Amino acid sequence: MISARILRGVAGVAGFLIVGELTIRFGLTDDVVFPPPSLVLWEAMGLLADPVFLSGVAITLTNWALGLIASVVIAVPLGVLLGSLASVERATRPLLEFLRPIPSVAIIPLAILLIPVDSMMKVSVIVYASLWPVLINTLYGMHDVDPLAKESLRSFGFGAIDVLRRVSLPSAAPFMLTGVRIAAGIALILAVSAELLAGGTGGIGVFVIQAGSGNRTDLILAATFWAGIIGMVANSLLVLAERRLFHWHQARTGATT
Amino acid sequence: MLEISNLSHVYGSGPGAHHAIEGLNLSVAEGELLCIVGPSGAGKSTLLRSIAGLIQPTGGEVRIEGKLVKQTPDNLAVVFQDYSRSLFPWMSVADNVALPLRRKKMDKQQRRAAAQEALESVGLAEAGKKYPFQLSGGMQQRVAIARALAYRPALMLMDEPFGSVDAQTREDLEDLVLQVRGHHKMTIVLITHDIDESVYVGDRVVVLSKAPAHVVGDLKVELASPRDQITTREHSDFVHLRAEVGRLVRGLERTPA
């Protein structure tokens, strides 16, 4: 089952690369300079030995991780609080509904003006963007808690704090992790975007700008390739964690593993 | 032990309000096993929720051992009608059963032993490590019963606890309840729609009217104990009582004794 799926995926990627390679090598006119996949992959491998690129990746990933952690630390308690206090949630709902759809990338110019410390500015926009998926999913998880499960614990004489700790939080935990997984992808986009817009001493985005000023489309794509791989790996790891930790939830929602 | 006086409960308000219970009076003696039968939608579960302090009735009062029920009282356990939703899906079966015991002065080992003992008593000695979603409906129901039994409450409320088990298991569980009551001096209120079951298990059978529920019949069951699934059920007193309860449920007049 799974190996067949992987095989099909590999075949799809290989097919795409081959078609791309052939189109670029033989199909395009000479005045369009677009590097073929083989060259991009070759450069991508080369980047693994490039200290400038590697330190850039380290910088981007550090901002990414810091921003993601901070957003979880803020959004999970906030979501739990709003999810447990219906009146507070009703009061804040309109504000949330207004802020949430604003594309987070749009606040980067504002952040550049307001926050003079470069890395702090970058982490801040990552935090802002990742906040939403974690918050919304936490809220969703809190609403999804079965009232009868809460009543069951209450019927044995447990108080509100115990019900929160032993029923609401574990029941909402899978939703929180899903929120973190979605946030991880968004955080990576913001980490690179902030570098593209604000520059800086290093980072995947900074590397891409520098490659661009040297007209190195192959290097731009090679760096982008690694950004994509990082996003994919992070997503897969979190999917794996969801399945491992919350197999009971998968069974309940009927998800196939 | 349990005193219910002039209890009323209305869901909602205005023209759409539903009068679930109206002017219900009932008292249950210490150690008694009371069966409540009544038509579907009569308000039986509502009555049970009021006794457990899970809802605040709109009128009248409930007293347990003389104390007015305001919140969920200590020393009470409930087996909910919707057993599968009342179990915690993120915990193993054994942990589900052991969790309420945190309210007692028991260490981890004692809790685990008590949970295992209760699981054995419902015929699930091997299921402790499984998760609720891995069990059949009937098995989940027995876990819910085990959880209440392990708690050794002074008052146990059971809402159609044998609804989804096969006939053989049902008889075994009926006998288990009788046996537990004999050993631990529990007071038990058991809701059922099965007239035979109410007579077989109960010391007393109370019949509720259609909504709004109030008591329309209150019969003492004087059958020899220990009861036996075959001989008790063929006894003429049993047959007679069963017919009497049946007539009450159907709203017919009682036959003259």
Ligand SMILES: Nc1ncnc2c1ncn2[C@@H]1O[C@H](COP(=O)(O)OP(=O)(O)OP(=O)(O)O)[C@@H](O)[C@H]1O
């Ligand atoms: N939370 C609620 N809000 C509004 N109406 C409710 C609520 N809970 C129950 N009711 C209504 O109150 C009535 C009595 O419900 P209840 O669950 O107590 O009946 P029951 O006797 O237990 O029925 P059954 O035998 O089917 O379990 C029903 O008509 C039901 O629709």
Ligand SMILES: [Mg+2]
């Ligand atoms: Mg009911």
